[in-house]
Amino acid sequence: MKKIKAIFSLMLFSFGAFAQSGNTNNGSIWDDPILLFYVTTGFMVVVALLVIAVALYMLQVMRYMAKDTAMKQAKKAGVEYVEQPGWWAQLNQKLYRYVPIEKEETILMDHSYDGIRELDNHLPPWWKWLFYGSIVWGVIYFIAYHVTDSLPLQTEEYNTEVALAEEQVRKLRAANPGEVIDENTVILTTDATALADGKEVFNNICASCHRMDGGGDIGPNLTDSYWIHGGSIKEVFLIVKNGVPNTNMVAWGGALSPEKMQNVSSYLLTLQGTNPPNAKAPEGDLYEPKPSEPVVGDTVKI
Numbered sequence: 001m002k003k004i005k006a007i008f009s010l011m012l013f014s015f016g017a018f019a020q021s022g023n024t025n026n027g028s029i030w031d032d033p034i035l036l037f038y039v040t041t042g043f044m045v046v047v048a049l050l051v052i053a054v055a056l057y058m059l060q061v062m063r064y065m066a067k068d069t070a071m072k073q074a075k076k077a078g079v080e081y082v083e084q085p086g087w088w089a090q091l092n093q094k095l096y097r098y099v100p101i102e103k104e105e106t107i108l109m110d111h112s113y114d115g116i117r118e119l120d121n122h123l124p125p126w127w128k129w130l131f132y133g134s135i136v137w138g139v140i141y142f143i144a145y146h147v148t149d150s151l152p153l154q155t156e157e158y159n160t161e162v163a164l165a166e167e168q169v170r171k172l173r174a175a176n177p178g179e180v181i182d183e184n185t186v187i188l189t190t191d192a193t194a195l196a197d198g199k200e201v202f203n204n205i206c207a208s209c210h211r212m213d214g215g216g217d218i219g220p221n222l223t224d225s226y227w228i229h230g231g232s233i234k235e236v237f238l239i240v241k242n243g244v245p246n247t248n249m250v251a252w253g254g255a256l257s258p259e260k261m262q263n264v265s266s267y268l269l270t271l272q273g274t275n276p277p278n279a280k281a282p283e284g285d286l287y288e289p290k291p292s293e294p295v296v297g298d299t300v301k302i
């Protein structure tokens with residue numbers, strides 16, 4: 001009884017916590033939907049287990065009462081009470097249809113090898129039905145997957161899922177422009193905080209090859225209008241992300257987040273036209289932005 005009381009008070013307590021979660025918005029742990037989901041599910045499982053326990057107990061009581069009545073009736077009628085086999089014994093008998101030891105002679109085969117005899121036992125029905133079932137299933141499977149092609153095979157299923165996921169990504173991107181940054185959505189940011197972050201990244205990891213002022217050393221000059229791979233934000237972003245194979249310019253896509261790559265790309269474009277002393281000679285072609293593109297170098301200088 002004490003245990004039940006404890007469980008009930010625990011339930012009441014969690015109800016109290018739920019009630020609280022409704023009117024506190026300042027970062028209570030109940031705001032986490034996953035936690036709420038687990039707690040609710042856990043609560044429901046506990047309730048379900050309790051209901052099942054009570055139901056089993058009632059069933060036991062009813063069985064006991066039925067047995068008691070049957071015994072009394074048998075006594076009244078003056079016959080001996082024979083207990084019915086339980087459901088477990090009945091199920092076992094159905095599944096195995098075994099021949100009881102007393103009747104074993106009926107299935108004894110008439111050969112004997114050095115006194116070793118053999119029983120002609122049948123296969124257990126559960127096994128036989130599983131076997132027949134697998135044959136039937138095999139036929140259905142073959143027809144459905146290979147004859148009528150009405151159900152998708154693994155490759156098809158895979159392709160459908162990939163297409164579905166791609167569609168979801170496309171929708172997500174359409175709904176949150178700029179949130180998923182890649183070469184298609186990258187922008188030349190003019191946000192001062194983002195550019196400051198870009199500058200920090202540049203000075204920390206890019207300056208060793210491109211110089212702090214972008215004048216170029218192992219890597220090319222990034223301050224002139226000549227680019228080997230193009231000077232649009234999209235092209236710069238792609239080079240930063242994927243690198244240039246067989247050169248010292250490695251891919252930074254694994255080390256830097258898309259946002260950081262957008263920041264550093266935007267920052268290095270602010271160095272356009274700064275003409276630092278002893279800069280490297282131009283490499284590549286003169287880059288002229290298309291009219292639709294943001295003008296490089298025309299961003300906030302920091």
Ligand code: HEC
Binds near residue numbers: 210230
């Ligand atoms: C280990 C040296 C090294 C480091 C570090 C380095 N780069 Fe480079 N970078 C190069 C070289 C070399 C090239 C020229 C590649 C080629 O020949 O195409 C290059 C090319 C580039 C280009 C293309 C230039 C053009 O003319 O098209 C950009 C943009 C660039 N780097 C940005 C960055 C940024 C941003 C970082 C830091 C995240 C960085 N690099 C770090 C060596 C480096």
